Amino acid sequence: MAKKAGGLSKSEAIRNYKAAHPDAGPKAIAESLTKDGTKVSAQFVSTVLSNARKKAGKRRGRRGGRRAAAGNATLHQLVLAKKLAARMGGVQQARLALDTLAKLLD
Numbered sequence: 001m002a003k004k005a006g007g008l009s010k011s012e013a014i015r016n017y018k019a020a021h022p023d024a025g026p027k028a029i030a031e032s033l034t035k036d037g038t039k040v041s042a043q044f045v046s047t048v049l050s051n052a053r054k055k056a057g058k059r060r061g062r063r064g065g066r067r068a069a070a071g072n073a074t075l076h077q078l079v080l081a082k083k084l085a086a087r088m089g090g091v092q093q094a095r096l097a098l099d100t101l102a103k104l105l106d
Contacts, residue, residue: 013038014048 008016010033017029024032026045033040073081081094088094 008038010038010040010044011048014040014045015052018049018052 013033014029017033018024021029026042026049029045030040030042033045085091085094088097
């Protein structure tokens with residue numbers, strides 16, 4: 001990395017600015033550093049911050065989808081549940097009836 005005459009590299013300057021101003025975005029950081037004499041683009045700032053996150057282990061990833069229920073239902077059980085819901089007038093009514101039945105059986 002090329003260092004400025006003052007001793008800080010551009011990447012170090014970006015990281016320092018981000019530490020002092022955590023809410024600043026890449027464009028604001030680039031504008032501020034350019035005014036101070038360190039010419040950087042918003043894209044370069046974004047790259048440096050992204051690499052810093054990767055090294056820190058704070059990767060932005062996709063969130064996990066819905067997890068399957070503990071007892072996965074078979075296709076046959078799902079078909080039966082669909083038929084029950086149709087006979088009961090909908091899923092909500094079937095769920096209410098099953099909840100009531102569960103209370104009676106406990």
